[in-house]
Amino acid sequence: MPDAIIIGAGAAGLTAGLLLARRGWRVDVLERDVDDRPGDLAGIDDWRRPGATQTWHSHAFLARCRSLLAEHAPDVLAALRAAGALEVRLAEHAPPTLTGPAPADDELVVLGCRRAVLDWVLREVVATQPGVTVRSGTRVVGLRIETDPAPAEPAFSRGPVRVRGVRLADGSSRDADLVVDAAGRLSPVRRWLADAGADLPAPAEADCGIAYYSRYYRRSGPAPDIALNRGHTTGASFDRYSCLMFPADGDSFSMTFGVLPEDTGIRVLRHGAAFDAAVRSIEMFVPWLNPGNVRPVSPVTAMSHLANRLRPLVADGRPGxxxxxxxxxAAVITNPAHTRGVSLAVLGAVRLTEVASGLRDPAERALALDESMRAELAPWFEDSCAQDSARLLRWRPEQPVVPQARGAEPAEGAPPTGYTPWPAAPAGGAGAARPAGVTNGEAYLAARRDPEIWHRFTRLQNLLATPSDVLGESGFAARVREILATGWRPAGVPGPSHDDLVGLATDALAVGAPEPR
Ligand SMILES: Cc1cc2nc3c(=O)[nH]c(=O)nc-3n(C[C@H](O)[C@H](O)[C@H](O)COP(=O)(O)OP(=O)(O)OC[C@H]3O[C@@H](n4cnc5c(N)ncnc54)[C@H](O)[C@@H]3O)c2cc1C
Structure with missing residues (x-):
């Protein structure tokens, strides 16, 4: 029986552990956090997860994530439903401005669920799965590595390093046939590999140019019967800030502000009283935040220093x-605003399981997973960079700094969605249409008018179709341009100006109510 060590019991590590065990692997999932998860969901608000600080930011799980679970781990999907996860049927929330009915599509269903509930459910399912064990409070501090003294191919300056196992904080080590880096955004594994002399391609990276403030709430009455205006969320981008409401499992929901990281004034939102006043000042959220039956159940959680990152382990067909x-x-990060991370993590776990179970040779495994990364993950990295660039041109017009993916050189003849750096903004700004296709922003506008464009765009946003299949397809692009050429635009969403928002939040802080916990 082959054995695997997985570093990290987050969405990626737990899903991979479950799927590998079901393919006959013996798996240890090593998690640095101690296991202080509550015995049942009633105590979930107190599960802090210091190793995964995004846990208490708003999360939703896209239709691709739900489809992958339905196909590869239907018991996890069933357990999420039993835990009260919402299934948001997107056709029911199609824009009222469409000129006809939204096409029916049973796959377009998003899971509305707190992130802690997803991890709790995954842990519960993993706990009953023979062959996989989660070892909590077990921090991995290094790798057990062998360097190939004589590279098989003399043309290569260095051979790949061979990982045999991991070293733990208590001084012990463990070996396995396969080590999986599922240690998340701050994974130290590439640094350890580089220190051991691994010849890795530079990661491609671009700042998201955004910081987030999130807070969870509970309501005591029924949810308002109002369609969500952005698919699985309600909200909008306003004057140098955005605000979204995420419906979640049971009677919970969360609110998240996205702001410029350098905006010092708006940091007042980190205080609960200021945050509550700010969300209540935006008209579209008033029905959701009735003070009579809604109460905050978490402090405000802040997060910044976010970057889009693609971290390949193979350069020009050579595994490092x-x-x-x-x-x-650990492999790919996109701006959380697009709610794609867990879908990509589950997809990675599915592909890893296929590769590890279908191939025995470690080099073949590395190449096969890399190929999937190029085809299935890299397009979302590039799309996220492009969307961040377009937003930053709106939010920072006086300082039109366009984030550039750096590090990865385009290989000759590389596929268009390979590790090529995201191309610089075309003349006219990143919001301008590229000749071959349309931007995500343009498609978003047309998708509020044309039912077929809505359908294809919503599949794109849910990772059920790729940017090149949709935005780059000539018929789609032509129809989007046709709609935009009529001059039709959706009505703007009213909201306070940036300065008014900061002012009213600051005033509320002066007379603020005590924070929960
Ligand atoms: C603000 C914010 C909002 C987001 N919203 C969404 C959303 O709505 N939808 C969505 O799909 N995605 C969202 N994401 C992205 C999503 O959270 C991540 O993509 C997802 O958590 C990735 O899962 P993972 O398992 O790779 O990493 P993680 O979930 O971060 O898990 C990594 C695990 O590794 C452990 N670990 C780290 N180092 C070690 C070590 N040395 N030894 C042992 N264990 C270790 C950590 O403790 C942690 O448990 C959001 C992200 C952020 C930051």
């Missing part, structure tokens, strides 16, 4: 490391 594969945020 054997015996170790990376999935989840």
């Amino acid at each position: 490391v054997l015996g170790l594969l990376a999935i989840g945020d």
